[in-house]
Each structure stands twice: as C-alpha cells, then as structure tokens.
Amino acid sequence: MQQYYLLDPWSIIEKDFDPQHHEISESVFSIGNGYMGQRANFEEKYSGASLQGSYMAGVYYPDKTRVGWWKNGYPEYFAKVLNSTNWVAIDVVIDGQTLDLSTCKVRDFTRELSMKEGILRRSFVAVLDDNKEVRVESVRFVSIVTKEIGAIRYVVTPLNFDATITLTPALNGNVMNRDSNHGEQFWDSVTASNNTKETFITMMTKKLDFYVCSAMQCDIYLDDNFQTLEPEITTLDDSVQKSFTIATQHNQSVTLIKYVANVTSRDHAITELTRVAVQHVNEAKATGFSTLMQEQINAWETKWQDSDIVIEGDIAAQQAIRFAIFQLNQTYTGDDERLNIGPKGFTGEKYGGSTYWDTEAYCLPFYLSTADQKIARNLLIYRYRHLDKARENARKLGYTKGALYPMVTMNGEECHNEWEITFEEIHRNGAIAYAIYNYVNYTGDTSYLGEYGLEVLVEISRFWAQRVSFSQAKQKYVMLGVTGPNEYENNVNNNWYTNRMATWTMAYTIQAIDQVQKENPTRLAQIHAQLSLADEEFKHWKEIIQNMYFPVDEERQVFLQQDGFLDKELIAVKDLPQEDLPLNQHWSWDRILRSCYIKQADVLQGLFFLGDQYDLDTKRRNFDFYEPLTVHESSLSPCVHSILACELGYNETAYKMYLRTARLDLDNYNNDTEDGCHITSMAGTWMSVVYGFGGLRIHDGQLVLNPSVPKEWASLSFTVMFRGARLFVQMKGQNITVKNESSMTTWLKIKEQVCELQGFSTIELA
Amino acid sequence: MQQYYLLDPWSIIEKDFDPQHHEISESVFSIGNGYMGQRANFEEKYSGASLQGSYMAGVYYPDKTRVGWWKNGYPEYFAKVLNSTNWVAIDVVIDGQTLDLSTCKVRDFTRELSMKEGILRRSFVAVLDDNKEVRVESVRFVSIVTKEIGAIRYVVTPLNFDATITLTPALNGNVMNRDSNHGEQFWDSVTASNNTKETFITMMTKKLDFYVCSAMQCDIYLDDNFQTLEPEITTLDDSVQKSFTIATQHNQSVTLIKYVANVTSRDHAITELTRVAVQHVNEAKATGFSTLMQEQINAWETKWQDSDIVIEGDIAAQQAIRFAIFQLNQTYTGDDERLNIGPKGFTGEKYGGSTYWDTEAYCLPFYLSTADQKIARNLLIYRYRHLDKARENARKLGYTKGALYPMVTMNGEECHNEWEITFEEIHRNGAIAYAIYNYVNYTGDTSYLGEYGLEVLVEISRFWAQRVSFSQAKQKYVMLGVTGPNEYENNVNNNWYTNRMATWTMAYTIQAIDQVQKENPTRLAQIHAQLSLADEEFKHWKEIIQNMYFPVDEERQVFLQQDGFLDKELIAVKDLPQEDLPLNQHWSWDRILRSCYIKQADVLQGLFFLGDQYDLDTKRRNFDFYEPLTVHESSLSPCVHSILACELGYNETAYKMYLRTARLDLDNYNNDTEDGCHITSMAGTWMSVVYGFGGLRIHDGQLVLNPSVPKEWASLSFTVMFRGARLFVQMKGQNITVKNESSMTTWLKIKEQVCELQGFSTIELA
Numbered sequence A, B: 001m002q003q004y005y006l007l008d009p010w011s012i013i014e015k016d017f018d019p020q021h022h023e024i025s026e027s028v029f030s031i032g033n034g035y036m037g038q039r040a041n042f043e044e045k046y047s048g049a050s051l052q053g054s055y056m057a058g059v060y061y062p063d064k065t066r067v068g069w070w071k072n073g074y075p076e077y078f079a080k081v082l083n084s085t086n087w088v089a090i091d092v093v094i095d096g097q098t099l100d101l102s103t104c105k106v107r108d109f110t111r112e113l114s115m116k117e118g119i120l121r122r123s124f125v126a127v128l129d130d131n132k133e134v135r136v137e138s139v140r141f142v143s144i145v146t147k148e149i150g151a152i153r154y155v156v157t158p159l160n161f162d163a164t165i166t167l168t169p170a171l172n173g174n175v176m177n178r179d180s181n182h183g184e185q186f187w188d189s190v191t192a193s194n195n196t197k198e199t200f201i202t203m204m205t206k207k208l209d210f211y212v213c214s215a216m217q218c219d220i221y222l223d224d225n226f227q228t229l230e231p232e233i234t235t236l237d238d239s240v241q242k243s244f245t246i247a248t249q250h251n252q253s254v255t256l257i258k259y260v261a262n263v264t265s266r267d268h269a270i271t272e273l274t275r276v277a278v279q280h281v282n283e284a285k286a287t288g289f290s291t292l293m294q295e296q297i298n299a300w301e302t303k304w305q306d307s308d309i310v311i312e313g314d315i316a317a318q319q320a321i322r323f324a325i326f327q328l329n330q331t332y333t334g335d336d337e338r339l340n341i342g343p344k345g346f347t348g349e350k351y352g353g354s355t356y357w358d359t360e361a362y363c364l365p366f367y368l369s370t371a372d373q374k375i376a377r378n379l380l381i382y383r384y385r386h387l388d389k390a391r392e393n394a395r396k397l398g399y400t401k402g403a404l405y406p407m408v409t410m411n412g413e414e415c416h417n418e419w420e421i422t423f424e425e426i427h428r429n430g431a432i433a434y435a436i437y438n439y440v441n442y443t444g445d446t447s448y449l450g451e452y453g454l455e456v457l458v459e460i461s462r463f464w465a466q467r468v469s470f471s472q473a474k475q476k477y478v479m480l481g482v483t484g485p486n487e488y489e490n491n492v493n494n495n496w497y498t499n500r501m502a503t504w505t506m507a508y509t510i511q512a513i514d515q516v517q518k519e520n521p522t523r524l525a526q527i528h529a530q531l532s533l534a535d536e537e538f539k540h541w542k543e544i545i546q547n548m549y550f551p552v553d554e555e556r557q558v559f560l561q562q563d564g565f566l567d568k569e570l571i572a573v574k575d576l577p578q579e580d581l582p583l584n585q586h587w588s589w590d591r592i593l594r595s596c597y598i599k600q601a602d603v604l605q606g607l608f609f610l611g612d613q614y615d616l617d618t619k620r621r622n623f624d625f626y627e628p629l630t631v632h633e634s635s636l637s638p639c640v641h642s643i644l645a646c647e648l649g650y651n652e653t654a655y656k657m658y659l660r661t662a663r664l665d666l667d668n669y670n671n672d673t674e675d676g677c678h679i680t681s682m683a684g685t686w687m688s689v690v691y692g693f694g695g696l697r698i699h700d701g702q703l704v705l706n707p708s709v710p711k712e713w714a715s716l717s718f719t720v721m722f723r724g725a726r727l728f729v730q731m732k733g734q735n736i737t738v739k740n741e742s743s744m745t746t747w748l749k750i751k752e753q754v755c756e757l758q759g760f761s762t763i764e765l766a
Helices: A019-028 A270-287 A289-307 A315-331 A358-370 A373-385 A387-396 A427-443 A447-467 A496-519 A521-531 A535-546 A589-594 A603-609 A616-629 A638-647 A651-662 A679-693 B019-028 B270-287 B289-307 B315-331 B358-370 B373-385 B387-396 B427-443 B447-467 B496-519 B521-531 B535-546 B589-594 B603-609 B616-629 B638-647 B651-662 B679-693
Strands: A011-015 A036-038 A054-064 A077-083 A090-094 A105-114 A119-127 A133-142 A149-158 A163-172 A187-194 A199-205 A211-222 A225-227 A232-235 A239-248 A254-264 A309-312 A469-471 A476-478 A697-699 A702-705 A715-722 A725-732 A735-740 A746-750 A753-757 A762-765 B011-015 B036-038 B054-056 B060-064 B077-081 B090-094 B105-114 B119-127 B133-142 B149-158 B163-172 B187-194 B199-205 B211-222 B225-227 B232-235 B239-248 B254-264 B309-312 B469-471 B476-478 B697-699 B702-705 B715-722 B725-732 B735-740 B746-750 B753-757 B762-765
Touching: A011 A019, A036 A133, A054 A254, A090 A149, A119 A289, A133 A289, A149 A163, A149 A270, A149 A289, A163 A199, A163 A211, A163 A254, A187 A232, A187 A239, A199 A239, A199 A270, A211 A239, A211 A270, A239 A254, A254 A270, A270 A289, A289 A315, A289 A358, A289 A715, A309 A315, A309 A679, A315 A358, A315 A651, A315 A679, A358 A373, A358 A427, A358 A679, A358 A715, A373 A387, A373 A427, A373 A447, A387 A447, A427 A447, A427 A496, A447 A496, A447 A521, A447 A535, A496 A521, A496 A535, A496 A603, A603 A616, A603 A638, A616 A638, A638 A651, A638 A679, A651 A679, A679 A715, A725 A746, A735 A746, A746 A762, A753 A762, B011 B019, B036 B133, B090 B149, B119 B289, B133 B289, B149 B163, B149 B239, B149 B270, B149 B289, B163 B199, B163 B211, B163 B254, B187 B232, B187 B239, B199 B239, B199 B270, B211 B239, B211 B270, B239 B254, B254 B270, B270 B289, B289 B315, B289 B715, B309 B315, B309 B679, B315 B358, B315 B651, B315 B679, B358 B373, B358 B427, B358 B679, B358 B715, B373 B387, B373 B427, B373 B447, B387 B447, B427 B447, B427 B496, B447 B496, B447 B521, B447 B535, B496 B521, B496 B535, B496 B603, B603 B616, B603 B638, B616 B638, B638 B651, B638 B679, B651 B679, B679 B715, B725 B746, B735 B746, B746 B762, B753 B762
Parallel strands: A702 A746, B702 B746
Antiparallel strands: A011 A105, A036 A054, A054 A077, A090 A163, A105 A119, A119 A133, A133 A149, A149 A254, A163 A239, A187 A199, A199 A211, A211 A225, A211 A254, A232 A239, A309 A715, A469 A476, A697 A702, A715 A725, A725 A735, A735 A762, A746 A753, B011 B105, B036 B054, B060 B077, B090 B163, B105 B119, B119 B133, B133 B149, B149 B254, B163 B239, B187 B199, B199 B211, B211 B225, B211 B254, B232 B239, B309 B715, B469 B476, B697 B702, B715 B725, B725 B735, B735 B762, B746 B753
C-alpha cells in the first residue's frame, strides 16, 4: 500500500511520471460513459509498458476456453471484454524525432482526472535530443451527453526552439487482447475510408459479428488561429491516419482537436453504421470542443447532485468515496438494459467485463439510492432477459425444471470453467432473487413482480427445490456439494448461507405470488399457465422451508458456515505469521481449503441481507466468531463486515474495515490495479458509508437511518432518492439533519424515532 | 463393447482393414521391450487417421502446464511421453504410385500380434490404379535380447503386373506430440549422416537435453537374391532416407530388411551416441534378420515360462490374460531402476507415460510373482531415488517435515495440475508405503528396509503426522480436505481409506524401525542420525494412531467412505436410468460429486490391502454396501471388487467384475483404446485371476491359495515365484495341484491346510 496520488477532494492527481506506475495509472485515470470506456493510454506513441484498452460496452468475444482437464458441463468459451479500435492515438514527431515518454526526459508531468467534470488532463515538458524542450497539454473526455463521442485537445508548444511538428491522429483497429487465451487476433477489418471529407474505419469481431465503426474529424490551430492544412493520408485495411505537418516558432502552440464517434452494430443496422458514425462526428465538430466540454461539465454536475457524498475532515476518505461514485457512474448508466457491470468495468481486461453476482449483491443499492429507479430496474431486467439461458443452463446440468443463472456471463450463458465455481457457487441464484426483493422493498414498485420478477423467482425456487436432497440420516433436507461466497471452501455440504438463501427464496416467491394475486390476478393466472405452476409445488417448497437443515454450533450459538466447520483448527488471523498473508500468495490451495480462513463474508453476508430477521445478539455472536477468522482476500468482503460492525457498535473495527475497501485502487492495496479498477467493490465502499456509517435500511417501506459517523470525520453528508423523494442527509457526530429536497412527503425512522418529513422541509435530531 | 479381433489363445488377429478402427489397432498391436515402444503405425505412408508413436523409455518433455485458472502450488509443467524419431517408415512407390491404404482398395488384410513370439506381422493385397494388385507382407519386432534393436522385414510382390518398385526406408525426426499443450515441436535436430557406410540421425529435446540417435541399415533382396543397389540418398536436418528402386516381374518379391538401433543420452555419453548406435545396427545386420527373430522367439518363450497363465475352456479369457501379461512384460522389465510403468505404457501419449500410484497399488504384485525379486525391488528403489523431490514437494505445500510423493511424475516432481488431485489425492503416499510392506512381506527381504525402505516410511509417516489435525469438536485426529481413490468425491473430510492408510503407515514404520533395530542396529543408528529421528516423534505417531477418527455407520456397521456420506441419496447403480452411464459422459461434475456413486474401490481398496486385519463379516458388510453404489468408471476398480467377491464367495459377481477388466482394450470397452492400452489396469486383471480366482495371499511368510475358479473355466494354471521357489499351480474346480519346479522347499497353506512342499515335488488337494 502506498499513497501515490495527491490528496484532493475532487481530483486524482499524479505528479512526476513514473513508468513503473504507468499501468496502474492507466487504470485509475480511466474514463467512460457506460457506453464506452478508455484506459488512460497516452495519445502519443509510448514504447514502455502499457495495457492498451478501448472498450465498447457489450462488444465481447467468446474466446475458446482454456482448461487443464476438461470436465463434463464446462462452457466452450470465456467471454472477453474486447480491446477495440484505438481511437485516442496521436503520433507526434518534432523535427524528425518521435515523441515517446519512454525514451526522452520528462519534467513537470501532471496527470489529473477531474471527477467533478469527467475530464482527464495531462501536461508535461519533454526534453528531446539537442535539449529541445517541448510542452504538451492534453485534455480528453468521453461524453456523457452524446455517448458516441470522445474528444481530445492536444497542444504542443516548443519552448526553446523553432520546430517542424507533425501530428498524426489515427484510428487503429489492429489491436490485441493481452488476455487472449490462444494468442488470437479477435478482429477482422471491414472498410476504411480516409479523405478530406471523412475518415472512418469499420472492424468486425471474428466471432459473433459485432461491428464497430469509428469516425474521426480533426482541426488544427496555430496558437488560436485555425489552420487549413492538407494532411498526408494513410489508409490501411485496419487503420486510417492523417498527418498534419506545421512549422512553429518557439512558444507558439500547435493545437490538434480530435473528435471521434464510435458506433456499433448493437445499436444500429450494419448498413447504417458508417452514416451514423460520420454524422455524429460531424455534429461534434460543428458543436466544437469547448461547447462539448462545457456540456460534459454540466452533465457531471447534475450527476453529482444526485450521488455525491461529502466527508468533512478526512480528505483521503473524501477523495476515495468520490472516486468510487465517479467510477460507478462511468461504468453503468442504466440506459441500456442489455448491459451490466463488470467487476473491472471498462478499466481493464480482467474478469472479461462479464456480469457476476457482484451486481445484485453489491451494486444494486448504489443505483437504487442515487438514480431514478428505472436504472436499478434495468439491472434486474437484464437477468429477466437471460431467464431462458438460465433454464438451458439448468437443463445442461441435469435439472428438469427451474433456472440456474451463470456465475459469469455476457449474454446469459455461463463462461466460467472451474467446477467448484461454475457448478457449485449456486448462491448466485439466491442473490439474483434477493435483488428483486431489494428493489421492490426499496422502491415499493410491486408491479415489477407481476411484470418480470415473479417468473425469475419461481424458476429460481424450482432450482433450489431440486438442488436440495433429503438426508435419511438427518431426516432433513440438505444441500450437498456447494461453494459458498467464501471461495476458500469448495464442495462443502450445507453451506449455511446458501441453504438460508434457498429457503428464503422459496418463502419470498410464495409471498410474491400472493402479492401479484392481490394486485393483478389476471397476470398471475397468465404466469400460472405459462409456467405450469401447481399447488403441490408450493407445498413441496413449504415442506423444504420447514425441514431444511442448518448447521449450528450449539455451544457457541452461532450458525456454522458449513458441515464440519468445527473440525478445523480455529486460530485467529492475527495469530498467524503475518508474512503468510495474503494466504492466496503464500499457501497452496489445499492448505487454504482445509484451514478455517474465510476469504469473504459468508454467514455474515446472510446476516446482512436478511438483517431484519436476526436480532443483534445473534449478529454479534456470529460476527465475534467469524470476523477473527476472515482474511478479506476478496475486495468484496470488508464492506459487509464494516456495515455489520457499525450496527453492532464496533466503531473501530468498522472504520478499519472501511479503510480496507475505500482506497483499494487509489493506493493499489492489492497490488493488482494495473489490471483495472475494482469497480463492483467500489459499490461496497459506497454501501459501507451509506449503509454502514449512515445506517441506512428500508424496513416496512420506511427509510431507516442510524448514524455512526467515524470519529475521524467531522461530518458525513449524502443524498438518497427514496420512493420519489430526494433526501439530503447530513450527519455530524450524533446530530443528524435530513432535508427533503422534493415535494414528496416521506416517513423516516431516524435513530429508532419515526418522523414525518414533508416536502421541502428539514428535520434535525441530536 | 465389441469383439473385433479374432479369438486365439496366443495371438491378436485383425482380419480386414477398417480405417475407423485403425487407431485402436495401433494401440492394441503395439510392441515394446521396456526400453522402447512402438505403436502399430504402418511402415508405408498412410494418409488416414493415425496416432504416430515411437517412444523411448525415460525420454520425456516438460510441456508447459495448461490451466484455466492458476492456483498457488501448481507445477509449472506436465511431463509428456515423447513421440520420438519415426524409425519404422518405409515409403513404397509402385510404378509411380504411392502405396497408401487410405487411398487404395485393400483385400486379404491380416494383422497379427504373436504374443508368444513378440512379433507383429501384417499382410494384405493392395489394388492400385489400373487394377494392379500387389501383395505386401511385413514382420516387425523390437528385440528383448538387444533392447536397442528394432527390425522390419518388408516384402512387396506385384501379383498381376511387372513393376518398378521404389522402397524408401527412413528415419524421421520431424515428429509432433498430438497432446502438445501449446502446439510446440519438442525436438531440435543435432546431426544427420547418410552415406553408403552409415545412416543415422540425432535429435535433441528442446528442454532437458535428451539426445536420441537412430541408426539404420538396409538389405534388399529380389526373391531370395541379395541385391547390391545404389540408393538415392536424401539427407535433411531432421530426417534421412534411402530410396531403392528395382524392377520386378509379376510374382517376383522385393524384400527390404530394415535394421534400426535407437540409443539415448540416458545410457551413453553424448559423444558416444553415434558410435554406439552405428555399432549396434551393424551388429544387428551382421547377425541377420532370421537369427534376430529366432532369438526374439526364444527369449519370449523364457518369459512365458515364468509368467504364463493358462485358462482352459474359455478362449476369450485365455487371450485376454495373455494380452495383459504380454503388455506388462513389454512395458517394464526392471532392468533400469530409473524407469517405471505409465498407465498407458508405450502405447500412446495419454497420461504422459508418467508414474501414478497404479504402480504400487496394482502392478507390483505381478512383478513380484512372475519375475526375479530384483525387478520389484527396482520399482521400489525408483521412489527411493525420488525421496528428495518428495521432500521438496512437501515443503512447497507448507510442511516443515516429511515427504509427499507426487500424484503424477516422471522424475519425482509433480506434474499434475488439478488441485483436487495434485494436492488432495495424498493417499498415494499410503500406497507407496504399502508397496514396501507388500514387497517385504512377499519376498521376506527385510534387508530392504534398512537399505532403502525405512527412510521412505519415516518421511511418509512424518507427512501424515502433519497432515492430520486435532478436532476439538470430535476430540480426535481428523484429516480434512482430501480426495480418496474414489475421484468422484473431492475435498472431503476423513476419507476412511486415507485415514486408515495414514495410521497403518505410522504403525508399520514403527514396526519397521524395530525390524531394522533387530537386524542391523548400526544402520538404524545411521538413519536415526540422518533423519534426526526422535522418540517424541514416535510417541506422537502412536498418539495419532490411537486417536484417529474413522467415520462409521453404526447402524449398518460399515466404514463410511467419508464424513457425511450418509447424507447422500443412496440409490443403487442398477436403479439409475441406464442411459446415464457412464456418468462421466452424461452428468455434470457437480452432480457426480454430490451423488453417492463411486468411481473406483475406496473403502474396499483398504479392505483388500489390509485384508488380514478385517474379518469376513466386516468385508461382507462393506462390500454389500458399496458394491451396488460403484460405477467402476476407473479401469482400476473392477479388479479389487472381483478379488473381494472371490473371498466372499460371491462367484457370479467376481466373474462379472473380472469380465469388465479382462478385455478392456481388446474389446475397446471404454471407447478410448485409440489413446493407448490400459497397461496398469492389466496388472489388475492379472491380480483378479491370481489373487481373486487363485486366492493367492502371503500370510506370515506363507503362500496361501484359496481357489474359486469360475465355473465357466475348465482349469486355471499359473506359475508364481515365491522366495526362491518356483511353483506351478493348477486348479480344476475344487482340485488343486501345486508343483514345485525348484529345489527350494516351501510351506504353503492351501484351502486352510498347511503343507510342506519339497523341491521338485507336487501336491494335490481336492
């Protein structure tokens, strides 16, 4: 862990260029708009270590699975987020010398991501051969107003010499994925055009036939004067470029504005692609860089109004939580229900940009609280659209009914190929059911059940009903051979969390059926017919609910993570040789498996999800038992512990856990940020602030707040959307102020006290 | 299952050529001599499907591991048995047309492997363009007299035309492994020479620097007349060939004799390789084909005298058991203690030709009974030589003491990379300890303990002592996270077999220490010092032995395969939909894992190994419980069930189980013989005959025989070597005759009756 970037409430700032840190910075300074994402690769040529990454949301590649030993049921491919046409490239040649920060001296380097504005800036002075000094300033953004548009302003100023400068903006489709399983190129070129009127290139994926067309327009200025230059044009199958050469005097600036539009066949007919791309980029050019940039700044201002969190008195925490919010908003906007949230968003190749249970278990609350409810709704509909594939998946694994959602997916099909995860981490099905409850509970939008939710719930319940088996020995239903959220156990029996989420799903499904029956009996009748629902089925579910086996330690009165957990040697993490941590880097897999150490919250995850069903003493006993055994080697773990610790009044532990999640990427805590940022765990960070320190819950349709602001913070403020209301919450020590910024009257429960908060009114409690 | 080959007591015979069956036949008709192995690839060009395979024992390649998701502790490479220089090739061109059985009509095709003689013959008539008919007859063997030598006699006779025939014998180092993980070529060429005096080629592996030099000499005859022809010579970096062109009249035969010597840097200095190879091949040529062949026939006759089994009244069984014995003798001769027995021997690439626990658990008894005891001893010394690597392996996995032998190995290092096998199938350590006991018990050679065995036993016991842990809940020692012999369970706790073999090893080690103390206290003192043995250590072992936990079903009074086994749904295999079998082709892995179905004997394996420690009732209860749940989807399973069934008087089951193992490859029972023959399971077949139907055991230094010859057989006869004696045993129904063919007096226990059998005497019991 290191603090490498400057502390600042609204920006991430890198001073001085360290090539060793460059790939990490490429991740951290990534920009995106939910439609495309761009790592902070330099515009100019860079021969040092760099992970090139230009990603178009939803454009993926089914890379042939790589496996040591094939097992029946493995998927044929692993979907990869695709490194797509490099649209940021601007080669720079000064008096015949190529600008390359890997080979020249660099001073006054600053890279700054303005989270407030959604803009990435960079400036430096490069010292070239013969001591020629040149200042470069670049400004870049991908628009959240017109999602197809990316724009760059690139300014070169020779400082101590008169220069001939050649700037070569390009679109380059000749790109690779670093994580390609078999070293394949994933793209074929389709068309390229490059002339005075238009410059574009269209690439197509070798499988699945995604087309991406990128179009470019450029303007050149000498100081502030627009230049009409005849560029030298190079057109290849898979790249197009224009070279502008211009003579400058020292201290005279050459400015290149590069507008790019990226459009894909996901949104347009293939035959339309070129026209749409060219139209977009021409419009952008007509609007002009300054106006586009101002629109961007305004749009981000609006976003921040809805989702900002202010932490006074702790600038590191302030920066970190804004970084989390910024990245989440960059990654998913909810505009496209076919999209979802990859664990690394569009900041790297890792995890293939695919969808994991992270979305339902960690991300949903953020979008529920900070955006219109249709955003969260679209996250749910994503799974509804995949229901048929989840049914297929269940059939493939031998189930005659029901649906098993995949552990990792791009289009609803399973991508992952470790049996202990692919086939056994079925708790994901529970999280997907829980998200429906979570959404309905938060928004009160019970119509969702009839429209989409109930079908999913029924099919998941059917899966559980088949996945359990009856143990003659125990005279109970058991669930054998699963992997719980704690992936440091594989193929265990009766994982408490999974068993619990299974019965919970069945119970909630029955409740949801009643709800739809009440509100929309016609729709229920439809669903009944369509899914061939039968009363015996519900009876069977109830029978399972009543007779499910849950492992328990009678003596300690804690829920046991799984059968046999007490046979392990229970030695607290703090009593391990500390050089053994993290265990996954020092212990062989079998040693981890037979140890008691917990990668991420498991029983505690259940106690968080189903928090209203367990009293504080139960939570305390389980927390006291499991927390000392948890190594938090998943970035998704500390947030849950932090939230529970807040609830239990373990303020110090809560803060310690929060610190482990808050600056994970900014401080490269896990030494892996070069692969991309941990986007979904940022949602966990957000939860640990709002659900943890803010104590937000929804109970019986009421928003609950139970503040426990860390003593290190002077105040904590955040805005939440709740059932049409917009509430600004400020907490200072034990004081809490809630301002209703909407006209909607809302009932709140603050520190056990129920209050009515009328439109545009404020309440204060001490 | 299909009976494709003709039934014959001494030969495997294929009539008519079926290209679909060719790769299977290439496996079945493999020839070898423990030093090299050769699949039955055609000499002439063949453009149809074929798995080329020329293997040199001990010459392997560390192919870079392929893995989906890397886990800490995985080995970097998987050793591959190397497809080496193709030395059988003889291209044939007749009147300009290349002979290729894939493209011409073939009639009167016969391929015959004479197991009696160790010779492979093939003859056919090919119908070429213009209806030209040509007869081809080839005879091939690899010598068990001079291991470096392979020889081929290849005769071409145009039947209905006068022909110009070109025969091109070659040595071709440009070969691949089909199972190469990353499509790599594994060989570099070193030197090649090709002139009238000598023809050779030397290849070197790209890693580990194994050198293989192959030298060739050829003679040509027209009918019986030796021809002096000037061949056309082609010499490339990686191949050498000589083309002989000769004109024949119809019905006139052209005969090519091809002598090859293959030598490797495993046996000779690199600088000597060429000289040795050329000398060998020149000597072979001087000896002549007929003499070499006669020597081969004589040598095999001697082998058969020691190891033959005669089954009267069941020709299919007779053929099958001889095939097993033949292949075992072809695979391992015990001459080279650096070698071992790969599950597929030298008949294919599968399993990499590496060493598994198969050797100790299944193969050792065959070599103990049919050969000089130094052969079996060398199999044990192989593991002794790997002790340091096994220690390293244990350190790598976090053990401060002791040794963990690898699951799969070529040179003592672990090659396998599935965590559930690599790290968890630690029962292999038990089998390696058991083999020491088995050898000493059979041979009475207790000196082996002091010389080699004890060190291995101590280090394995030390491993077990660390691998167990103390369960506070059970107040017993437990063993968590293992995979037993039944690989259809992974990561289970307290696998009965593994726990049992662990305590057994520790107990036997203590006993072995006493033995060495008695026989050779000086040596024991040495070992004591060398291994820093301490009394507390033995105390700890005894403490574990006394307090080890063994899962038991109290109600049924059976040992439980592992914790929680009774939570499974126990449905007999016969009650499954039969189209679901084999499960590994129809069920996903998780479904298999949580089912009760047993891939191969597990508890029963233990009851076989430690048969003298359990009474018949215990064996019966466990057999009755587990047999109905066993799917025998490992080729190593039915033999153990068959042996126990014999002991329990379950004659029908015993015979049924025997049939599943006996003709596995001949009838391609598992549909995978094209990958190679199941060599190690052939040792199981042998055991099911001699230990099963013959009822052979060694109790207290006495050879025990308890015949239960299947009613389908008129008689069963076999020879066993036992402590210097050579006993010919014949069983007919309840009659048993034992003939001592040596001068050594031996005590026997036949059907519970103890008899003294003096040298060269015979005993008969009814």
